[in-house]
Structures are given as C-alpha cells and as structure tokens.
Amino acid sequence: MNKKIIHLTCLLAxxxxxxxxxxxxxxxxSLDDCIKLALENNLDLKRSELSAKSSDVNYKQSRNGLLPxxxxxYDLGINNGRSIDPFTNAYSNQELTFSNxxxxxxxxxxxxxxxxxKIKQDRFNLLASEMEIEEAKQNLILDxxxxxxxxxxxxxxxxxxxxxxxxxxKQLKRLEVFYKEEFGNLADYTxxxxxxxxxxxxxxxxxxxxxxxxxxxIQLLNLDTDSNKTFENIxxxxxxxxxxxxxxxxxxxxxxxLATFKSKQLRIDAANTGIKVARTNYFPEVSLFGRLNTNxxxxxxxxxxxxxxxxxxxxxxxxxxxxxxVLQNESTFESNKISYEDQFNNNLSSVVGVSVRIxxxxxxxxxxxxxxxxxxxxxxxxxxxxxxxxxxxxxxDAYNNMESAFERFHILQDQVVALEESFRxxxxxxxNGVSNIIAYLTSKNNLDSAKLNLNNTKYEYLLRxxxxxxYRGV
Numbered sequence: 001m002n003k004k005i006i007h008l009t010c011l012l013a014x015x016x017x018x019x020x021x022x023x024x025x026x027x028x029x030s031l032d033d034c035i036k037l038a039l040e041n042n043l044d045l046k047r048s049e050l051s052a053k054s055s056d057v058n059y060k061q062s063r064n065g066l067l068p069x070x071x072x073x074y075d076l077g078i079n080n081g082r083s084i085d086p087f088t089n090a091y092s093n094q095e096l097t098f099s100n101x102x103x104x105x106x107x108x109x110x111x112x113x114x115x116x117x118k119i120k121q122d123r124f125n126l127l128a129s130e131m132e133i134e135e136a137k138q139n140l141i142l143d144x145x146x147x148x149x150x151x152x153x154x155x156x157x158x159x160x161x162x163x164x165x166x167x168x169x170k171q172l173k174r175l176e177v178f179y180k181e182e183f184g185n186l187a188d189y190t191x192x193x194x195x196x197x198x199x200x201x202x203x204x205x206x207x208x209x210x211x212x213x214x215x216x217x218i219q220l221l222n223l224d225t226d227s228n229k230t231f232e233n234i235x236x237x238x239x240x241x242x243x244x245x246x247x248x249x250x251x252x253x254x255x256x257x258l259a260t261f262k263s264k265q266l267r268i269d270a271a272n273t274g275i276k277v278a279r280t281n282y283f284p285e286v287s288l289f290g291r292l293n294t295n296x297x298x299x300x301x302x303x304x305x306x307x308x309x310x311x312x313x314x315x316x317x318x319x320x321x322x323x324x325x326v327l328q329n330e331s332t333f334e335s336n337k338i339s340y341e342d343q344f345n346n347n348l349s350s351v352v353g354v355s356v357r358i359x360x361x362x363x364x365x366x367x368x369x370x371x372x373x374x375x376x377x378x379x380x381x382x383x384x385x386x387x388x389x390x391x392x393x394x395x396x397d398a399y400n401n402m403e404s405a406f407e408r409f410h411i412l413q414d415q416v417v418a419l420e421e422s423f424r425x426x427x428x429x430x431x432n433g434v435s436n437i438i439a440y441l442t443s444k445n446n447l448d449s450a451k452l453n454l455n456n457t458k459y460e461y462l463l464r465x466x467x468x469x470x471y472r473g474v
Contacts, residue, residue, distance in 0.1 A: 030232045031148050034221060038144045039137060041222035048136040052129035059122040065115040068107035075100045097298035101344065105290040109354075112283025117276040124270035131263035138259055140220075142470045146463055147217040151231050153459035154210040160455060161206040164448045165199040171440075172196050174431070188437040195441055242406060243465065247399040250471050251392050257473025258391075264384040271377040278373045281366035284358040291351040300338040307332050395471050402464035405457050412454040419447040 029037075039045065079096040108115065172192045179189035214231075218224075245253075255261055308331050315326040338346075359366065426443040429435035 028230045028232070031145065034144050034148055034217065035141050037221045037223065038140050042140055042220065043222060045133070045136050045140055048129075048133045052126070052133050055122070055126040055129040059119070059126045062115070062119040062122040065108075065118065068105055071104050073100070073102045073104075092299055094299070097296075099296040099340075101294050103292040105288075107288045109286045109288055110283075111285040111287075112280030114277055114280035114283075117273055117280065121270050121273040121277055124266050124273060128263045128266035128270060131259045131266060134259035135263055138470065142467070143220060144217065145466050145470075147213065147220060148231065149459055149463050149466065151210070151213040151217060152233060153455065154206065154213045155231070156455045156459075157452060158203070158206040158210050160448070160451050161199070161202045165196070165203055167444065168192065168196045168199045171427075185437070191437050191441065195444075243399075243402060243468065245468070245472065247396050250399065250468050251395050253472040254391055254395065255388070258471065260387060261384070264380065264387060268377065268380045268384060271373065271380045275370060275373040275377060278366070278369040281359060281362070281369060284356055287355045287357075289351075289353055289355055292348065293351075294344045294348045296340055296343045296347070298337075300343055301335045302338050305331055306334045391471070395468070398464050398467045398471075402461060402468060405461035405464060409454065409457045409461055412450060412457055416447070416450045416454050419443070419450050423447045 076099045077097075079098060082091060082093050084091060172189070172195075175189040175192050179186055308329050310327050311330055313326045313328050316323040317326060318324075423443045423446075426435055426440050430437065430440040
C-alpha cells in the first residue's frame with residue numbers, strides 16, 4: 001500500500017513539474033517565442049491552411065478525371081399484378097420476384113482537352129493557396145512584431161511615468177516638512193500635491209496601455225489571457241546612419257519576395273486557364289463505353305423430357321366398316337425452376353461502343369461561360385494592379401514616416417539633454433528658494449514630455465523599419 005502511495009505521489013509530482021515548467025516557459029516571452037506560438041495557434045492561419053487542403057483535394061480530383069468511370073448496379077424486387085416477365089418478355093399476372101445486375105464502364109477519349117486544362121487550373125489554384133499560406137504567415141509575423149514593439153513602447157512609457165512620479169514624490173516629501181512648519185510659500189506644497197495626483201493618473205494610463213498591448217498580443221497568439229508576462233527588449237539604440245534602402249528598392253524587393261504578389265499572379269494563371277476550360281464546351285466529346293447486363297425471374301422454368309406415352313387423339317379411322325381409335329406417341333416433360341446462378345449466367349449480355357456528343361446549340365451557355373471566365377481573369381489582373389498600387393503607396397508612406405521619425409529622434413535626444421540640464425538647474429534653484437514652483441513644474445513637465453516624445457519616436461522609427469523590412473522580405 002505504501003509503495004502505491006509513493007508511486008502515485010511521484011506521478012502527480014511529475015505532472016505538476018511538467019505543467020509548471022510549461023507555464024514558466026510562457027511567463028517570459030521573446031519575439032521568437034511569440035512568432036512560434038502565433039504560427040502554431042493563430043486561427044486565421046489555420047483557416048488558410050484548411051483552404052489549401054481543399055485546393056489540394058480539388059487538384060487530386062481533377063487528375064482522377066483521367067481515369068474511367070466504373071459502376072455496378074443491382075436491383076431486387078417483388079412485383080404483384082400484371083407485369084412483363086423479364087425472362088420470357090410475356091405478360092404475367094402473378095407474383096414475380098425479379099433481379100437485375102449491371103456493370104458499366106465509361107472512358108473519355110477526347111473532350112477538347114477539358115480535363116488536362118482543368119488539372120492545370122487546379123494546380124495553379126493549389127500553388128496560389130500555398131502562397132496564401134505563406135502570405136498569411138508573413139502577415140502574422142509582422143503583426144506579432146508590431147504588437148511586440150507596442151508592448152515594449154508601452155512598458156518604457158510606464159517606466160518613465162514611474163520615474164516621473166518618484167521625482168515628484170521626493171519633492172512633495174521635502175515640501176511637506178515646510179508645510180507643517182508653515183515655512184515658505186505654503187501653496188508650493190498643494191501645487192506639488194496636484195502634480196503628484198497628475199503623475200499618478202499618468203501611471204494609471206500607462207499601465208492600462210501596457211496591459212492593453214499585452215492583451216492584444218496574447219489574443220493574436222490565441223493564448224489564455226494573462227497580463228503577468230514579461231517581454232525581452234530586442235532593440236538597442238537607433239543607429240546614427242539612415243536606412244540603407246530607398247523606397248523604390250523596398251518596393252522592387254517586395255515584388256520579388258512577398259508571397260501576396262506570387263499568389264495573385266498564380267490566381268491570374270488559374271483564371272487564364274479557366275478560359276481554356278470554358279472553351280472546351282465548343283468541342284465535341286468522344287467517349288468509350290461498355291456494358292454488362294443480366295437478370296433473374298422467379299417464373300423462369302426449364303422443361304426436361306422424361307419419356308413418352310401413347311394416348312388417344314379422339315379421332316377414329318374406319319377399316320372394314322369398323323372404327324379404330326387413332327393413337328399418338330406423346331413426349332412427357334417435367335418442369336424445374338431455373339436457379340439464380342444459372343439465370344445470371346444464361347442471360348448475360350454485353351455492349352461495347354463509342355459515343356460522340358456534338359454541341360450544336362445550348363442557349364449560348366458556352367459563350368456566356370467563356371465571357372464569365374474572361375471577366376474573372378480581368379478581376380484577378382485588377383486585383384494584382386490594385387495590390388501593387390496599395391503596397392507602393394504604403395511603402396512610400398512608411399518610408400517617409402521612418403525618415404521623419406529618424407530625424408525627430410536625434411533632435412529629441414538633444415532636447416532631452418538640454419531639458420535635463422535645465423531641470424537640474426531649476427531644481428537646485430527651487431530647493432534653495434531662488435526660483436518659484438511654477439518655473440520648477442514647467443521645467444519638470446517639459447522634461448517629462450520630452451522623454452515621452454523621445455520614447456514614442458524611438459519605437460515609431462523601429463516600427464517603421466520593421467514594416468519596411470517586411471516589405472523587403474527580410
């Protein structure tokens with residue numbers, strides 16, 4: 001009994017440790033961890049994968065169209081009343097048990113290359129679906145990266161807000177002593193209380209933004225909601241050199257590397273092949289067919305000769321004025337039911353032939369089908385052109401915003417350095433009673449705003465760079 005308890009305890013401990021280890025691995029998330037989880041769990045990506053599976057099945061079905069059709073049929077029934085005996089083709093007015101069996105083979109020899117073109121079209125659709133999976137992965141990686149950057153930006157804003165509050169708290173504690181001793185300007189203490197409350201609200205807002213950013217990422221990863229996660233800082237200082245690639249370079253790389261352009265080009269190829277499929281309705285269709293048929297009837301009988309008997313015919317002959325009956329020799333038969341197996345063998349028939357179907361007039365259905373496929377082709381071309389235009393505009397906009405953020409970042413760096421020195425001087429002057437609280441708070445708020453602007457600009461630049469790298473296929 002003790003051994004069982006020990007084994008059970010060890011097993012539970014093992015399960016607990018495994019579960020704990022799994023939870024720990026998800027407490028601290030790197031960008032690579034988030035991307036891996038997103039690729040495993042994201043529902044939109046799974047939807048794209050299921051769509052590709054459907055395209056794969058359609059492609060296999062098209063290839064199977066080259067194979068002949070082989071079908072077997074079997075009927076068994078009971079007929080009461082007047083009917084035709086399938087064995088004798090004569091009318092019967094009694095209960096009849098019947099059965100029919102058939103085997104048919106149909107093989108298309110020529111149909112205007114419809115099957116071959118359909119195979120080609122479905123292959124293009126399959127390749128397009130696979131590219132759309134890659135496109136969904138690329139978009140998902142970008143979304144995860146941008147939301148991860150947003151988390152880091154929100155976290156840094158929270159750190160700045162807390163440091164801002166701590167500076168105010170120290171100053172408030174110093175002024176509280178003067179306030180209690182009724183020394184100096186008593187309004188300085190209440191003004192600082194107001195600033196402290198404002199800084200507290202700033203922390204609340206920063207914490208809410210941080211939690212919202214985490215929630216947005218967690219939902220994208222399709223994980224249980226948990227805001228108590230830590231995230232690794234993946235960025236250092238911004239390089240002093242500008243981005244090496246121009247907007248045109250990025251756009252040309254996007255045309256070559258992004259799956260979205262490849263998938264749309266494949267859709268164009270599929271639609272172009274669809275026109276060839278539709279045009280096959282103008283061509284005759286030649287097919288080879290074969291049939292095997294047999295049947296059974298419960299009324300079918302066979303009569304076997306069992307001998308002969310001499311019987312009177314009812315006629316007489318007169319010989320010497322004496323009548324003699326006319327006799328005849330009659331064969332005798334015995335009826336026997338024909339077995340099910342014998343009937344199926346005896347009634348077997350076969351048919352082999354060639355069928356030709358020539359379209360003469362079908363209410364302009366073939367013409368309209370071709371027209372619809374041409375429209376579908378033009379739609380796919382317009383979709384590709386529109387996608388290229390949108391990407392070019394988006395790339396130019398992101399590039400301009402990146403350059404602007406780069407320039408503003410370096411200007412804000414100098415501004416923060418200058419305002420830090422200004423705040424240091426004003427803080428010394430205020431502590432020594434040389435300056436008033438208005439100058440102090442103005443200097444402090446200017447510095448805090450500059451730090452927040454610098455942080456926002458830093459992550460705006462990193463976000464734009466990440467977007468441009470995505471367009472380049474990096």
